Amino acid sequence: MGLIFISQLEKNIKKYLEKITLECGYIAPLALKRQGGKKLEDLYEPLTLVSNSNSKEITIRYFDFSIFLERNRILIEDDAGMGKSTLIKFLVSSYIKSNNFENSNYIPIFLELRNLNENGSILELINEKVLNNSTNNELLELL
Numbered sequence: 001m002g003l004i005f006i007s008q009l010e011k012n013i014k015k016y017l018e019k020i021t022l023e024c025g026y027i028a029p030l031a032l033k034r035q036g037g038k039k040l041e042d043l044y045e046p047l048t049l050v051s052n053s054n055s056k057e058i059t060i061r062y063f064d065f066s067i068f069l070e071r072n073r074i075l076i077e078d079d080a081g082m083g084k085s086t087l088i089k090f091l092v093s094s095y096i097k098s099n100n101f102e103n104s105n106y107i108p109i110f111l112e113l114r115n116l117n118e119n120g121s122i123l124e125l126i127n128e129k130v131l132n133n134s135t136n137n138e139l140l141e142l143l
Contacts, residue, residue, distance in 0.1 A: 009131075013107060016130045020110050021096050024089040044090050047083055049076065060087060063094035085112070 028037030046061045058067060067074070076084050092108045111125050127133060 008134075012131050012134070015132070017096060017107075020092060020108070024093040024096075024110055027086065027089070040086070040090055040093055044086065045083075047087050049074075060091070063091055063098055065095075 025040055026037045027040045027043055046059050048057050048059045050057050060067075076087065078084055088110065092110045095108050107130075109126060109130060111122065111129065116122065116125055
C-alpha cells in the first residue's frame with residue numbers, strides 16, 4: 001500500500017467528516033425548516049436505552065465510547081418518531097467533537113439505510129459516502 005493511497009484516503013475521510021459534521025450536527029424539524037435548522041446539541045433530549053438481555057439502562061447524555069467497547073453490536077429499535085436517528089446523529093456529532101476522536105483509530109460512518117437501493121450493498125454505500133465512489137478497491141479495503 002503506497003503513500004498515495006493513504007494520502008487519498010485521508011483526503012476523502014477529511015471531506016467526509018466535514019460533510020457528516022454538518023449533516024449530523026444540525027437538525028431541521030418541520031417547525032424549523034424556514035429558519036434553516038438548529039444545532040442538534042441545543043435541541044437534544046437525552047434518551048434512555050434499555051438492554052433486552054439484562055434490563056440495564058443507559059442514558060445517553062454525551063458520547064461515551066465505553067458503550068461500544070462493552071458490546072460488539074447494538075440494536076436500537078422503537079416506533080417511528082421516537083428519536084433513533086436523532087440519537088445516532090447526536091452520537092456521531094459528539095464523537096467527532098470529542099477530544100478522543102483526534103487520537104482514535106475509529107471513523108464514525110453514518111449511513112441511512114433508506115439510501116440503500118435494491119441492488120446496492122452497504123459497502124457500495126460506504127464507498128459512495130466516504131470515498132466519493134472511488135474505483136480504487138485498495139482505498140475501500142483500507143477502511
